[in-house]
Amino acid sequence: MQAAIAPVKYAGRLYLLECAIVMGLYVAAVWIRPWLVAHAATPELGSAAKVLPALPIWLMLVSVWRYYRHIDEFERHKFLVTLAISFGIGSCVIVTYAFLTDAGLPPLAITWAWPTLAVSWALTTAIMQIADHAER
Amino acid sequence: MTQGDLADALNVSRQTVNAIETGRYDPSLPLAFSIARLFKCKIEDVFNDRK
Numbered sequence: 582m583q584a585a586i587a588p589v590k591y592a593g594r595l596y597l598l599e600c601a602i603v604m605g606l607y608v609a610a611v612w613i614r615p616w617l618v619a620h621a622a623t624p625e626l627g628s629a630a631k632v633l634p635a636l637p638i639w640l641m642l643v644s645v646w647r648y649y650r651h652i653d654e655f656e657r658h659k660f661l662v663t664l665a666i667s668f669g670i671g672s673c674v675i676v677t678y679a680f681l682t683d684a685g686l687p688p689l690a691i692t693w694a695w696p697t698l699a700v701s702w703a704l705t706t707a708i709m710q711i712a713d714h715a716e717r
Numbered sequence: 718m719t720q721g722d723l724a725d726a727l728n729v730s731r732q733t734v735n736a737i738e739t740g741r742y743d744p745s746l747p748l749a750f751s752i753a754r755l756f757k758c759k760i761e762d763v764f765n766d767r768k
Contacts, residue, residue, distance in 0.1 A: 589728050655733035655742050713732070716741060 592651040599644040607637035638695065663709050664702065671701035727751050740765070 610633045621627035649660060675694055682688045720738070724731040727748065736742035737752075743764065744752065753760045 588725070589730055590724065592730075653729040653733050654745050654748060655736050656730055658742070717735060717739060 589651065589653045589656075592648060592656075595651065596644065596648040599647065600641070603637050603640045603644055606640065607634055610634040610637055659709065659713070663705050666709075667702040667705035668698060670705065671698040674701065723755075726755055 614630060614633055617630035617633065618627050621630055649657060652660065675697055678686065678689070720731045720734045724734045727734070729748065733742065737744055746760075749760050749763045752763050756762075
C-alpha cells in the first residue's frame with residue numbers, strides 16, 4: 582500500500598528537503614558540540630552533548646524510511662537493490678581497510694564507517710541511474 | 718496521453734510508466750488492476766508473455 586502523504590512525483594523533492602534539514606541539524610550539532618561539552622554543568626550533560634550529533638543521523642534514518650514509504654513499487658525495487666549492492670560494497674571496503682591497518686595503513690575511527698557507506702550508496706545510485714537511462 | 722499524465726493518474730513516477738512500457742518492469746497485481754481499470758481492459762491485457 583502507498584503511504585498517501587502526497588503524490589509520488591513529489592517524493593524526491595520532499596526527501597531532498599528533509600535531507601537538507603537533517604544535514605543542517607547535523608552540522609549545527611557538530612558545530613555547537615565542543616561548546617556544550619566545555620560548558621556542561623554535570624558529567625552526564627557532557628556525555629549527552631558528546632552524542633548530540635548522533636541524533637540527526639537517526640533522523641536521517643526516519644527520512645529514508647519516509648521516502649521508502651512514499652515512492653512507488655518500481656522505485657522501491659530500485660531503491661532496495663541499490664541499498665543492498667552499495668552496503669555490500671561499503672561493508673567489504675570497511676573490512677578490507679580494517680585488515681589493511683595490519684599492513685601499516687593508519688587506523689581510522691569507527692565514525693568513518695557511515696561516510697564510507699554513504700559514499701558507496703551515492704556512487705551505486707549514480708551508476709544505477711546511468712544504467713537505467715542507457716536501458717531506455 | 719503522455720507518460721506523465723498516465724503516471725499522475727496511477728500515482729506512480731514517470732520512470733515507472735516508462736519501465737512498464739519498455740518491458741523492464743512487470744507491475745504488481747494492484748497496479749496492473751489500476752492500469753486495466755484506467756484503460757477499460759482485462760488485466761491479462763496488461764501483461765505480455767514474451768516467450
